Amino acid sequence: MARFAIVTSEEIPKQMPAAFRALLPEHDFALYPDLGAADAIDYAVAWKPPPGVLVGLKNLKAIFSFAAGVESFLSDPHMPRAVPIVRAVSDVSRATMSGYAMAQILRYHHKLDHYQRQQAERVWKKTMPREPAETTVTILGTGVLGADLAGRLLPFGFPVVGWSRNPKNIAGIRNLHGPASFDEAMKAGNIVVCLLPLTPQTKAILDARAFALMPAGGFVINMGRGMHVVAADLIAALDSGHLAGATLDVTEPEPLPPADPLWRHPKITITPHIAGLMPPRRIMQNMADTVRHCLKSGKFEHTADLDRGY
Ligand SMILES: NC(=O)c1ccc[n+]([C@@H]2O[C@H](COP(=O)([O-])OP(=O)(O)OC[C@H]3O[C@@H](n4cnc5c(N)ncnc54)[C@H](OP(=O)(O)O)[C@@H]3O)[C@@H](O)[C@H]2O)c1
Numbered sequence: 001m002a003r004f005a006i007v008t009s010e011e012i013p014k015q016m017p018a019a020f021r022a023l024l025p026e027h028d029f030a031l032y033p034d035l036g037a038a039d040a041i042d043y044a045v046a047w048k049p050p051p052g053v054l055v056g057l058k059n060l061k062a063i064f065s066f067a068a069g070v071e072s073f074l075s076d077p078h079m080p081r082a083v084p085i086v087r088a089v090s091d092v093s094r095a096t097m098s099g100y101a102m103a104q105i106l107r108y109h110h111k112l113d114h115y116q117r118q119q120a121e122r123v124w125k126k127t128m129p130r131e132p133a134e135t136t137v138t139i140l141g142t143g144v145l146g147a148d149l150a151g152r153l154l155p156f157g158f159p160v161v162g163w164s165r166n167p168k169n170i171a172g173i174r175n176l177h178g179p180a181s182f183d184e185a186m187k188a189g190n191i192v193v194c195l196l197p198l199t200p201q202t203k204a205i206l207d208a209r210a211f212a213l214m215p216a217g218g219f220v221i222n223m224g225r226g227m228h229v230v231a232a233d234l235i236a237a238l239d240s241g242h243l244a245g246a247t248l249d250v251t252e253p254e255p256l257p258p259a260d261p262l263w264r265h266p267k268i269t270i271t272p273h274i275a276g277l278m279p280p281r282r283i284m285q286n287m288a289d290t291v292r293h294c295l296k297s298g299k300f301e302h303t304a305d306l307d308r309g310y
Contacts, residue, residue: 002042007032007049023288048072055080062300070304071198089302090286094148100275101149101193104247108219132157138189141196161188186213197310198225211237217244223275226252238267249275
C-alpha cells in the first residue's frame with residue numbers, strides 16, 4: 001500500500017480522498033493540510049500546490065499532476081527537483097483537446113460564422129468553399145496534444161505543418177523545429193493552432209510580427225496559455241482585416257475581466273479554458289489509470305522537466 005497526498009491551493013471536494021480510495025482501494029489518500037506524518041507520504045496528486053508544501057514531503061517518489069500544463073509546479077522555487085512530475089495525459093484528454101481544435105478548424109473552414117450572419121438576415125447565398133488542400137494548419141507544439149491533432153486533421157485533407165523545439169518525424173506532416181523555422185511555420189498557416197507550453201521562450205510568441213507572417217484571412221486558435229498571445233496585437237491584426245478570426249480558450253488573466261476588450265470583439269470567440277475540460281469522475285478515473293500503470297510498470301511517463309520548463 002502506498003500513501004498519497006492530494007495537494008492543491010484550489011477548492012476541491014472534501015470527499016476526494018474517499019473517491020480516490022474507491023478507485024485505488026489498494027492505496028491510501030489524505031487531503032492537504034491533513035496529511036498526518038509527512039515522511040510517510042509516497043506520492044502526491046497535485047495541481048497548483050501551495051509553494052513549499054511538496055518539498056516538505058521528504059520521501060516523495062513522484063507527483064501526479066491533475067493537468068497537462070505544469071507551470072504551476074515550475075513556478076515554485078522550492079520544488080523537489082529529483083521527483084518526477086507525471087503530467088495528466090490520456091486518450092480521453094487527447095480526444096477532448098483535439099475535438100475542440102477540430103470544431104474550431106471546421107467552423108472556420110465551412111464558414112459557419114458567415115452563414116450564421118446570413119441566417120440573421122435570412123439570406124440564402126452560397127459562397128464557394130476552399131478545398132481542405134488549400135488550407136494549411138500550422139500546429140505550434142507537436143507534443144502529446146499537437147501530434148494527436150495532426151493525426152486527426154490528415155484524413156480531412158488539410159496540409160499540416162508542425163513546429164516543435166527538437167526535430168520530429170510525425171508521418172504525413174511537414175515537421176519544422178527551432179526558432180529558425182518559426183517564420184516558415186507561421187507563413188504556411190492559414191490556421192495556426194497554439195499547443196505550446198508556457199515557457200520564457202514561448203511567452204508572447206504570437207505577437208504583431210507573428211500575425212503579420214500569416215497569410216491574409218488567417219485564423220488563430222490558442223489552446224496553450226493566455227500569455228502566448230499579445231492580446232493588443234491580435235486585436236490590431238483582426239481590426240486591420242489581415243486576420244479573419246481567433247478563438248481563445250485561454251486568456252491572461254483568467255477569468256478574463258468583464259471590461260477586457262477581447263470579450264466584445266466580433267471576430268474573437270472566447271471559451272473559459274474548457275478545451276480539455278472533462279467531468280471530475282473522468283479526471284479521477286484517468287488519474288487512477290495513470291497511477292496504476294506507473295506503479296505496475298515502475299516507469300513514469302509524460303514527465304515534465306524542470307530545467308526544460310515543460
Ligand atoms: N486549454 C486547455 O484546456 C489545455 C489542456 C491541456 C493542455 N493545455 C496546454 O497545452 C500544452 C501542450 O500540452 P502537451 O501535453 O502537448 O505538451 P508536450 O507533450 O510537452 O508538448 C509540448 C510541445 O511544445 C513544443 N515546444 C516547447 N517549447 C518550445 C519552443 N521553445 N519552441 C518550439 N516548440 C516548443 C515541444 O517541443 P519538443 O517536442 O521538441 O519537446 C512539444 O512539441 C500544455 O503545456 C498546456 O499549456 C491546455
